[in-house]
Amino acid sequence: MDTTDPSEIVVGLNAVIVTVTDEEPRVLMVRDGTAAAADALPFGPFDARNDRTLEEGLRSWVAQQTDLDLGYVEQLYTFGNRGRDPREKQDGRRFISVGYLALVRDAAPSGGGIWRNWYEFFPWEDWRDGQPAILDADILPALNRWVESTPDAYLRAVREERLALAFGLESGAWDEEHVLDRFELLYEAGIVGEAARDGGDEADGPGKVMGFDHRRILATGMSRLRGKIKYRPVIFELMPSEFTLFQLQHAAEGLAGLRLHKQNFRRLVERAGLVEETGRVETSLPGRPAKLFRFRRTVLRERPTPAVNLPRGG
Amino acid sequence: MDTTDPSEIVVGLNAVIVTVTDEEPRVLMVRDGTAAAADALPFGPFDARNDRTLEEGLRSWVAQQTDLDLGYVEQLYTFGNRGRDPREKQDGRRFISVGYLALVRDAAPSGGGIWRNWYEFFPWEDWRDGQPAILDADILPALNRWVESTPDAYLRAVREERLALAFGLESGAWDEEHVLDRFELLYEAGIVGEAARDGGDEADGPGKVMGFDHRRILATGMSRLRGKIKYRPVIFELMPSEFTLFQLQHAAEGLAGLRLHKQNFRRLVERAGLVEETGRVETSLPGRPAKLFRFRRTVLRERPTPAVNLPRGG
DNA sequence: ATTTAAATGCTCAGCATGAGTATAATTTAT
DNA sequence: ATAAATTATACTCATGCTGAGCATTTAAAT
Numbered sequence: 001m002d003t004t005d006p007s008e009i010v011v012g013l014n015a016v017i018v019t020v021t022d023e024e025p026r027v028l029m030v031r032d033g034t035a036a037a038a039d040a041l042p043f044g045p046f047d048a049r050n051d052r053t054l055e056e057g058l059r060s061w062v063a064q065q066t067d068l069d070l071g072y073v074e075q076l077y078t079f080g081n082r083g084r085d086p087r088e089k090q091d092g093r094r095f096i097s098v099g100y101l102a103l104v105r106d107a108a109p110s111g112g113g114i115w116r117n118w119y120e121f122f123p124w125e126d127w128r129d130g131q132p133a134i135l136d137a138d139i140l141p142a143l144n145r146w147v148e149s150t151p152d153a154y155l156r157a158v159r160e161e162r163l164a165l166a167f168g169l170e171s172g173a174w175d176e177e178h179v180l181d182r183f184e185l186l187y188e189a190g191i192v193g194e195a196a197r198d199g200g201d202e203a204d205g206p207g208k209v210m211g212f213d214h215r216r217i218l219a220t221g222m223s224r225l226r227g228k229i230k231y232r233p234v235i236f237e238l239m240p241s242e243f244t245l246f247q248l249q250h251a252a253e254g255l256a257g258l259r260l261h262k263q264n265f266r267r268l269v270e271r272a273g274l275v276e277e278t279g280r281v282e283t284s285l286p287g288r289p290a291k292l293f294r295f296r297r298t299v300l301r302e303r304p305t306p307a308v309n310l311p312r313g314g
Numbered sequence: 315m316d317t318t319d320p321s322e323i324v325v326g327l328n329a330v331i332v333t334v335t336d337e338e339p340r341v342l343m344v345r346d347g348t349a350a351a352a353d354a355l356p357f358g359p360f361d362a363r364n365d366r367t368l369e370e371g372l373r374s375w376v377a378q379q380t381d382l383d384l385g386y387v388e389q390l391y392t393f394g395n396r397g398r399d400p401r402e403k404q405d406g407r408r409f410i411s412v413g414y415l416a417l418v419r420d421a422a423p424s425g426g427g428i429w430r431n432w433y434e435f436f437p438w439e440d441w442r443d444g445q446p447a448i449l450d451a452d453i454l455p456a457l458n459r460w461v462e463s464t465p466d467a468y469l470r471a472v473r474e475e476r477l478a479l480a481f482g483l484e485s486g487a488w489d490e491e492h493v494l495d496r497f498e499l500l501y502e503a504g505i506v507g508e509a510a511r512d513g514g515d516e517a518d519g520p521g522k523v524m525g526f527d528h529r530r531i532l533a534t535g536m537s538r539l540r541g542k543i544k545y546r547p548v549i550f551e552l553m554p555s556e557f558t559l560f561q562l563q564h565a566a567e568g569l570a571g572l573r574l575h576k577q578n579f580r581r582l583v584e585r586a587g588l589v590e591e592t593g594r595v596e597t598s599l600p601g602r603p604a605k606l607f608r609f610r611r612t613v614l615r616e617r618p619t620p621a622v623n624l625p626r627g628g
Numbered sequence: 629a630t631t632t633a634a635a636t637g638c639t640c641a642g643c644a645t646g647a648g649t650a651t652a653a654t655t656t657a658t
Numbered sequence: 659a660t661a662a663a664t665t666a667t668a669c670t671c672a673t674g675c676t677g678a679g680c681a682t683t684t685a686a687a688t
Contacts, residue, residue: 009324261679289634289684580666643675
């Protein structure tokens with residue numbers, strides 16, 4: 001290859017395909033091709049000849065490979081860091097990937113894919129049963145050691161501030177949207193397995209390791225989705241056509257990794273006009289039967305930002 | 315070229331570089347190379363050999379070409395629609411571009427760049443002097459004709475709803491963030507000049523035409539920035555080190571294209587702890603001298619989402 | 629009939645917001 | 659010198675949203 005030529009660039013498309021089963025958020029995974037055989041996000045090439053748009057390319061290979069009917073799709077981010085794909089070292093090509101977030105209603109994927117609970121990869125992100133033990137036991141001590149062992153005083157201060165912000169230490173304010181900030185800190189500090197692996201060592205650390213930089217892409221998707229449910233009614237893309245308010249709350253809690261205040265959640269959803277009664281009730285559980293609701297699509301025309309806010313509380 | 319080969323993909327980097335001069339938001343433009351010689355966003359190649367990350371690539375050619383010191387930088391979106399670059403038709407290559415938003419303090423660009431007020435391209439987005447006349451005179455009638463002339467009833471209803479949402483017709487609620495939605499409607503309806511040009515006709519329509527799909531990229535940047543100032547203190551990236559609260563308000567108004575309520579704006583900014591007095595005053599204007607303030611960086615550690623909300627009102 | 633498990637209804641303090649009125653400190657015009 | 663204009667800043671007040679919790683209703687299970 002002529003050295004004045006730019007090295008070849010390969011553009012691929014990665015998808016964070018999310019569903020919610022009961023109250024658990026799940027992500028579609030495949031096995032990556034490497035020896036480590038970690039979980040990886042589904043991936044497809046961008047076909048410059050046949051795909052008119054990037055999103056069309058994504059939908060076409062997802063439809064081919066899985067049987068899933070992607071509802072909501074949005075572009076997440078384009079990842080192009082050197083070293084993100086091990087094949088780079090073999091043949092010098094550069095791998096760039098456009099990440100997408102897609103939402104589907106609970107369904108069985110065909111093909112080689114499998115749903116995995118996203119908290120398998122991010123156990124510290126699930127605060128539904130209180131602060132995860134792994135934070136105080138492992139993660140925060142390791143992060144603090146990393147900050148304290150930073151030689152340069154200015155850099156140390158910067159890292160300390162990032163740590164405080166991402167994990168809400170000072171104000172006691174955990175922000176569930178900061179998934180990516182937290183993962184990036186853990187990577188930089190060498191705490192997650194990917195850091196060791198990319199450095200050529202044995203991978204170990206909190207949460208399951210994923211192939212390539214896919215845990216970062218997943219973190220990006222989680223951040224985006226956790227933010228989005230607060231100002232767009234995307235959560236209904238994940239719900240069946242009829243649901244009780246408690247099921248809706250459980251879905252929101254699963255995504256946000258937080259417990260919400262039941263009465264206030266109801267008040268919010270109803271006052272915002274997001275749902276309407278179907279007239280039926282759900283009676284499969286003990287206790288008073290719950291009314292079934294459906295999403296009121298016309299709300300989109302009425303309010304500027306109709307969405308499920310997250311009134312915290314146990 | 316072998317037909318089994320994918321066609322060659324060229325990855326470029328586009329930047330929406332924004333500054334604020336007095337109360338006007340300006341964007342760095344260059345002349346595009348085509349015969350039409352429209353304004354275009356600065357563009358640089360992504361150098362797969364030398365750029366470790368996409369953002370590093372962006373910073374490196376911006377520094378080379380313009381002399382500007384990019385402060386805040388964030389990735390916007392990756393644009394890959396077929397037909398977005400006329401060179402496609404010549405040599406069959408496919409041009410993909412990663413768009414970035416960058417903020418700089420007011421300064422003169424070196425090189426061939428020039429600052430242009432972004433409302434030259436989006437006159438309907440400036441509501442600071444009330445609803446822009448061009449809306450009732452041209453844009454809304456044309457959009458309504460487009461909707462009404464849609465043969466398929468379902469598609470017509472969808473378009474009507476999109477129109478109502480994007481331009482806030484029913485509820486009278488103009489949402490300043492929906493810049494991109496509005497531009498996409500105008501493009502689809504064939505109202506902006508780019509639509510005619512891409513169809514091979516003479517370009518004409520509201521707002522100045524830009525080269526390639528750059529007006530869409532600019533719209534993406536405007537949407538992002540208008541949203542961001544509400545939950546991150548990015549506006550201070552555009553302010554001098556000392557400023558009066560009214561100057562800050564003017565900058566926010568210029569970006570949002572809205573007039574804000576002065577007293578409530580002050581209350582918000584001060585109560586949020588975003589600024590601190592410098593002790594000096596600004597006396598160059600008639601009227602009571604205004605205190606000068608600076609950004610309080612430590613606010614980042616105190617509040618989860620410190621930002622300049624936008625209390626509307628004349 | 630009693631207990632248990634929900635769902636649903638209601639209250640209340642605190643805070644934020646929208647929309648002002650009122651007052652203070654300057655420069656410009658007469 | 660005085661008034662008018664201009665800008666900054668302080669303060670008020672009704673409204674509505676939010677967080678937190680108590681109370682009541684309706685069912686199944688024992």
